[in-house]
Amino acid sequence: MPEDRPTLRDRNRARARAEIVAAAQTLFVEQGYAETSVEQIAEAAGVAPRTVFRHFPRKDDIVFHRHAEQVGRFAELLNEAPAATPTLDAMVDALLALLRLDDPTSDGTMLRVLDREPELQRRDAALVADHHAAVVTFLRGRGADAQRAELLAGAFMGAMSAARRLVLLQPDVPPREHLAAAVSLLRGLDWPAPSL
Incomplete structure (x- = not known):
């Protein structure tokens, strides 16, 4: 066995x-x-x-029962991204793999619970910070210096948080559309070139 x-x-x-x-x-x-x-x-x-x-x-x-698992899996997905994959695409692909937006049970219900509860918002901030750290590590591995990695990670996580907020504010719009709008804005930034 x-x-x-x-x-x-x-x-x-x-x-x-x-x-x-x-x-x-x-x-x-x-x-x-x-x-x-x-x-x-x-x-x-x-x-x-x-x-x-x-x-x-x-x-x-x-x-938050999946916190450590999610952060660890996010870092793994980033590390597994092919070297030739554009940096932003690798980050978005890793995030999409975690979010499971095509899951019919993923309707934003728990986001609404988080939005109402200050006690949960504090712990959620720690989850976001852990994902931010994983993005910084990934960007450093792609050649960004410390300052640029922090700024780009902040832009990425901020845009993803805004897209998540829009799921609550505009529930009739599919979450994937909010995410696509955030990614579209991020494409204008100077991301580290993939390793070839």
Whole structure:
């Protein structure tokens, strides 16, 4: 049996985590993050509160349960970009692979929860900062000096944050169109040339 195949225990653990996250997201949308207790999440997921805490030590860990995985995957996708791929295209492709905009369940619901909750916005800022750092590292690898890498990463992350905000402000417009508008603006900047 291959070593990387998940065990029954691993699969049960992943299923329990997914059920807790799904129950929590439903409650957060229906009644608000602050108004939702861990006990309510546990009841909706059909588990004990201690099970929720075993998987998610803090309530906001439920919202950001994929933080480390997402940042790590984003950095991997950037590093895996072919050397000849234009720098901005490599960054956008990596972001699109993470966002899964074609996923029908990705309707901006959790963005609306984040937008209403200052406690979650603080943690979300840390997530954005971690992605910014990954972009800086990628740009440095493409030959940008420290100052240029920081400025370009700031422009990229700022444009992506604005596109994300537009998903909330203009929900009738598909998220991919907001992203395309942001990328169009970014194309006017002087990105490091790809390595050939």
